[in-house]
Amino acid sequence: MRADVGVVHAGVVRARGSRACGSRARGLRAVALAGAALGLLLAGCSTDPARPSDGAGAVVPALAGPSPPAPVPAEIPGLGPRTRALIHPGTRQALVVTGRGEDSSHATVVLYERNPVGVGARSGSGSGSGTGSGTGSVAAKSTGATVSTTPGWRSVSTVWTARNGRRGWTEHHRMGDLRSPAGVFTLTDAGGRLHDPGTRLPYDQGRAFRASGTNVEGESLREAFDYVVAVDYNRVPGRTPLDWTRPLGAERGGGIWVHVDHGAGTAGCVGVGKPQMRELLRRLDPAARPVVVMGPEEWLGR
Template sequence: MITRTPRVALLAASLLLTGCGGGVVAATGHTDAPAPAVTPTPSSSPSARMSAEAAPARLSGVGPRTLALIPARTRQVVLVTGRGANSPRSTVALYERTGQGWQPGASWPAHNALKGWSDHHTAGDLRSPTGVYTLTDAGGLLRDPGTRLTYDRGTGFSSSGTGFEGEPLAGSFDYVIAINYNRKPGTSPLDWTRPLGAGRGGGIWLHVDHGGPTHGCVSLAEAHMRELLVKLDPARHPVVVMGDAASLAR
């Protein structure tokens, strides 16, 4: 674990850097009813059951085009599956790659951006960027919970105001993991470098859930963020695979 001290010049700008938080914005209508559960019918053929049991475990709902974007050396995936292209609700699951394929671990409910997802995220579009991004840097207002990621603690991670549904934002940045979308890996999550230009947005984080949609980030309950921070290992080259279910299935 390496700890950095945020640069003073960045502290006052911290809320501007993130794709989440901000003042109250009128929410647009959306439907977040989950899809009905489908119960598979077990095969009566012993050979069919044996084949299924022997097959390598896969990333649930992830299709070949998305799988091809995951680096060969990656052994940890944070899979964020949105309920729909325009939904602010999603599920986060942690997978570990072993000799038997991708093995699922914990799974948690989450929020994403107010208007859902985009494969061409731009600043202020209120959508989370779909894609596969590395995870190298973390930080927060609270002290390092024991992560092996580089962790930057400081008051620049303070948050205030209210979210889209009137919920307080205080504590949202107690823990954050920078998603390497339009940012320079190896820097504090507060770093303002935008390789694709400011128009393509940035400051896309995994952070503590405040009970409502975000501007572009993915948010989890504080206990789940702490657990994720402890489990992620740079030696396993973790990435986040994120998007709505239909996009990920391609």
């Protein structure tokens, strides 16, 4: 009986040993499989599956995608190619006077500035530019001003109402024709009866700008020349607006200014409100080579 019991006990022991060995083997296989899975997982973390390998473990660099197109510089609205070609490439300020028609004395005025590609430029008060939310502008931290990063031209003023020559516009201005000359002219000199409001242009202030008469429609000129910017038509740039030298001859007229509106058509000048004249004078910068682009809407759109 003891031997039989011993045999049975031994069989039980051997059976238990077999089960223990089987469990140990299954555990080792599970560990091996887990290790392999971990290796694959780690390999997946270290190698971009979307980027092929050269077979030796080295990752083949991905080809660069196409570069985004260069931004197209914005043009001044309403100006056609012939008119734009008259603006010097170095000009960064343009006062655009758009006449209602060839024979109309009513116009609108907008000041534009050109922002070179990749260079920010400050916008002024009353600007139509954005505030930095997806509009090509950002806020300057140091000054609080708005800085545009969009290349090309942008308006830096609101739309101002204006008056031009009583009989409208002409491409061949003559003295006494009561028409404003159409074209692109530089703006180099300023002046007025009142003190300089803060312009960077040369400013000639004095009583000689006081006018006591009336204009061609009988309106008083008393405050019309409180502020003026000389339009460089038939004059010598760099001299006071009061200089009467006429390089093209006296018969071609002259003394064309942007001045304070007196409420009626002019003899050939452009009149805007007094607050707008102050804003214009403070904004114009000789380093920006400012010009005035003036004429009837159809002419400007050529």
